[in-house]
Amino acid sequence: MELSQRHHEYWRKNLVITAVLLSIWFVVTFVEGWYARELNAITFLGFPLGFYMSAQGSLVIYVVIIWIYANYMGKLDKEFDVDEGDLG
Amino acid sequence: MSAFSQKAFNTQLKKTYSWYVGGFLIFLVALAIAEQMGLSKAWIGYVFLFATVALYAGIGIMSRTAEVSEYYVAGRRVPALFNGMATGADWMSAASFIGMAGTLFLSGFDGLAFVMGWTGGYCLVALFLAPYLRKFGQFTIPDFLGARYGGNIIRTIGIIAAITCSFVYVVAQIYGVGLITSRFTGLEFGIGVFVGLGGILVCSMLGGMKAVTWTQVAQYIILIIAYMTPVVWLGIKHTGIPVPQIAYGVTLQKVGELEKKINADPKELEVRKIFKDKADAANASLKDPAKAYADGKTKLEQNVASLKAANAPADQVSAAEKALDAYPKDEAAAKGQWTKEKGLTARAAPVRAHADPYPGKDEAARYTAKLNFLGIVFCMMFGTAALPHILMRYYTTPSVQEARVSVFWSLFFIFLLYFTAPCLAVLAKFDMFTNLVGSSFASLPAWAAAWAKVDPSLLNITDINKDGIVQWAEVVIGGDLIVLATPEIAGLPYVVSGLVAAGGLAAALSTADGLLLTIANALSHDLYYKMIDTNASTARRVTISKALLVVVAITAAWVTSLKPGDILFLVGAAFSLAASAFFPPLVLGVFWKRANKWGAIIGMSTGLAVCLYYMMRTYPFFTNMGVPKMDLWFGLNPISAGVFGLPIGLLTIIIVSMLTPAPDKETQELVEHVRYPNLKPA
Numbered sequence: 001m002e003l004s005q006r007h008h009e010y011w012r013k014n015l016v017i018t019a020v021l022l023s024i025w026f027v028v029t030f031v032e033g034w035y036a037r038e039l040n041a042i043t044f045l046g047f048p049l050g051f052y053m054s055a056q057g058s059l060v061i062y063v064v065i066i067w068i069y070a071n072y073m074g075k076l077d078k079e080f081d082v083d084e085g086d087l088g
Numbered sequence: 089m090s091a092f093s094q095k096a097f098n099t100q101l102k103k104t105y106s107w108y109v110g111g112f113l114i115f116l117v118a119l120a121i122a123e124q125m126g127l128s129k130a131w132i133g134y135v136f137l138f139a140t141v142a143l144y145a146g147i148g149i150m151s152r153t154a155e156v157s158e159y160y161v162a163g164r165r166v167p168a169l170f171n172g173m174a175t176g177a178d179w180m181s182a183a184s185f186i187g188m189a190g191t192l193f194l195s196g197f198d199g200l201a202f203v204m205g206w207t208g209g210y211c212l213v214a215l216f217l218a219p220y221l222r223k224f225g226q227f228t229i230p231d232f233l234g235a236r237y238g239g240n241i242i243r244t245i246g247i248i249a250a251i252t253c254s255f256v257y258v259v260a261q262i263y264g265v266g267l268i269t270s271r272f273t274g275l276e277f278g279i280g281v282f283v284g285l286g287g288i289l290v291c292s293m294l295g296g297m298k299a300v301t302w303t304q305v306a307q308y309i310i311l312i313i314a315y316m317t318p319v320v321w322l323g324i325k326h327t328g329i330p331v332p333q334i335a336y337g338v339t340l341q342k343v344g345e346l347e348k349k350i351n352a353d354p355k356e357l358e359v360r361k362i363f364k365d366k367a368d369a370a371n372a373s374l375k376d377p378a379k380a381y382a383d384g385k386t387k388l389e390q391n392v393a394s395l396k397a398a399n400a401p402a403d404q405v406s407a408a409e410k411a412l413d414a415y416p417k418d419e420a421a422a423k424g425q426w427t428k429e430k431g432l433t434a435r436a437a438p439v440r441a442h443a444d445p446y447p448g449k450d451e452a453a454r455y456t457a458k459l460n461f462l463g464i465v466f467c468m469m470f471g472t473a474a475l476p477h478i479l480m481r482y483y484t485t486p487s488v489q490e491a492r493v494s495v496f497w498s499l500f501f502i503f504l505l506y507f508t509a510p511c512l513a514v515l516a517k518f519d520m521f522t523n524l525v526g527s528s529f530a531s532l533p534a535w536a537a538a539w540a541k542v543d544p545s546l547l548n549i550t551d552i553n554k555d556g557i558v559q560w561a562e563v564v565i566g567g568d569l570i571v572l573a574t575p576e577i578a579g580l581p582y583v584v585s586g587l588v589a590a591g592g593l594a595a596a597l598s599t600a601d602g603l604l605l606t607i608a609n610a611l612s613h614d615l616y617y618k619m620i621d622t623n624a625s626t627a628r629r630v631t632i633s634k635a636l637l638v639v640v641a642i643t644a645a646w647v648t649s650l651k652p653g654d655i656l657f658l659v660g661a662a663f664s665l666a667a668s669a670f671f672p673p674l675v676l677g678v679f680w681k682r683a684n685k686w687g688a689i690i691g692m693s694t695g696l697a698v699c700l701y702y703m704m705r706t707y708p709f710f711t712n713m714g715v716p717k718m719d720l721w722f723g724l725n726p727i728s729a730g731v732f733g734l735p736i737g738l739l740t741i742i743i744v745s746m747l748t749p750a751p752d753k754e755t756q757e758l759v760e761h762v763r764y765p766n767l768k769p770a
């Protein structure tokens with residue numbers, strides 16, 4: 001089937017949100033990990049920040065990333081009329 | 089399936105599982121009362137083992153099916169929330185449930201690599217795989233590779249890779265099943281494996297994915313209740329609030345202060361000095377073992393002779409004779425003993441700060457530790473996003489959107505356990521620093537006395553400096569102790585210990601279920617139906633899958649009984665292999681239309697080969713068997729082999745695809761098909 005302009009637009013938006021969320025994922029995983037030693041000098045909620053991020057902070061952000069993605073894409077599907085109806 | 093019946097189905101599910109949770113809680117209370125009335129510990133163990141295994145088998149019998157779509161993908165009507173719980177149980181293995189908190193206890197910050205890796209991987213699942221695989225909507229992962237890249241070669245590589253990593257992983261699970269049942273019921277290891285296996289088989293054989301899904305939901309509920317109960321209790325004891333996960337920062341600070349106190353304590357220093365002297369002496373002896381052996385023997389003999397000559401008291405003489413008797417019989421035995429004693433250097437070292445990342449003696453060592461931490465994070469994450477038994481779960485939701493939401497629930501349910509584990513490690517450490525250290529050997533805390541007696545590999549306390557007081561340097565802890573002994577440390581009744589054992593069993597069984605099903609499906613669906621007999625009737629396909637399940641399970645149990653190597657390495661290897669083999673072709677298959685058959689074939693094999701090569705050349709198990717050893721690349725341990733395998737595999741796919749013709753129109757349309765949840769004609 002020939003894809004319309006709208007379809008290309010949908011896919012482009014999908015790529016953008018994927019890239020944005022992936023960058024956040026990268027920062028809280030690898031950049032945070034790289035500087036964990038330095039971050040530990042800061043205290044957060046009674047924790048050294050580097051430890052807190054790896055034990056809890058990054059995990060919370062991962063959950064939020066997926067939640068944002070699922071919601072955003074659900075709306076995008078409807079907006080670009082590629083949703084699956086109310087079957088789900 | 090109409091919208092109405094899916095809704096009714098969801099309501100029914102919620103009702104059923106609410107009743108189930110209520111029933112389980114009543115069961116716990118009844119057992120607790122029975123314990124107060126005098127039910128013995130052994131019986132509590134039996135009741136938990138048989139009641140839970142019978143429950144899983146019961147769900148299996150109720151969900152029995154011979155229909156293809158029910159058997160392979162649970163009829164594609166598992167709602168997001170429930171698929172999330174099932175994925176959580178599928179995901180969290182014996183290693184997560186029992187081992188994780190222990191690893192964190194022993195290695196502090198550096199253990200967090202697994203916590204991050206095993207959660208962050210779900211971001212990749214959500215962004216790159218789950219919705220697209222759901223839209224594709226077949227049965228297995230090799231199915232996708234076969235359809236996207238065409239031909240049987242890529243499918244075969246997929247089958248081999250899926251079986252390899254799942255099999256390695258399932259062995260680790262069955263090992264966990266045997267360990268738990270034997271520890272909590274006193275049954276033999278082999279019988280424990282057999283009972284557990286029986287539960288797995290009844291469940292997955294009768295109902296395939298359908299039965300496994302509903303059992304895994306039940307297992308998740310048990311395992312999360314089991315994990316949380318003792319932690320909450322311990323949290324109230326030490327932080328005063330029932331959500332210790334938020335408040336343990338204060339406890340962590342106290343642990344830091346106690347670590348400093350321990351490192352400065354003269355008695356601790358005395359014990360560590362004894363270890364250091366022993367290690368140094370052993371090192372010296374190992375330089376010239378023949379001479380050291382002869383010297384040591386002569387010295388003891390002379391001692392006996394001189395005592396006898398001087399008419400020393402009888403007890404002194406007999407002590408000297410005993411020392412001579414205990415001396416190694418020959419040089420080889422002495423060498424073994426010295427090599428062991430050399431290892432005492434580790435116990436002579438001061439306590440490492442729990443929250444301190446990447447410890448090392450100099451900047452270079454710290455840098456290598458950092459690289460290894462990030463290497464493990466990398467492999468665990470990409471491995472998560474490539475293990476077939478997890479990806480397969482996202483075929484079972486009713487729609488693409490449900491698949492996306494389902495990844496959210498999956499990670500949420502997994503997160504509950506993984507953000508608790510670091511907290512448990514800190515609480516347990518604090519408890520031991522305050523209640524165990526400094527107590528007298530005559531009156532150890534009850535749990536310590538009990539566990540030291542049961543299993544010295546889990547807890548060993550010896551009065552090294554003979555002062556009658558426990559120093560931290562005198563305590564050796566096996567990681568598994570932390571979760572297993574927490575109920576007793578927290579002072580809870582034995583029924584909670586039984587609950588924890590049941591939770592560990594649920595974690596191991598649920599993962600084993602998912603893995604065995606993946607292997608059996610790869611063989612029956614991908615190999616037999618798609619490649620050997622494409623006209624096979626549906627009944628025949630399901631029957632073959634069921635038969636294979638038994639064969640695979642028995643083979644896995646047999647391999648487990650040989651007790652192969654280090655469990656953590658086995659698990660790590662499975663992740664590195666999966667990441668190198670599957671991640672590049674799956675993701676490029678969706679996001680890059682130009683990726684073609686030969687790129688995928690060569691790229692996938694290269695990724696796998698690089699990963700295997702690195703492990704074979706660097707892991708002691710293989711190098712001891714005669715594989716020539718080579719230096720580590722960038723100091724990265726063999727467990728992180730995927731750091732090399734994945735990028736090389738990915739690059740190879742790109743380069744080879746560019747050098748060979750683009751895929752045909754049909755394939756390109758398939759890619760478009762999976763990219764849009766519902767591609768309506770304009």
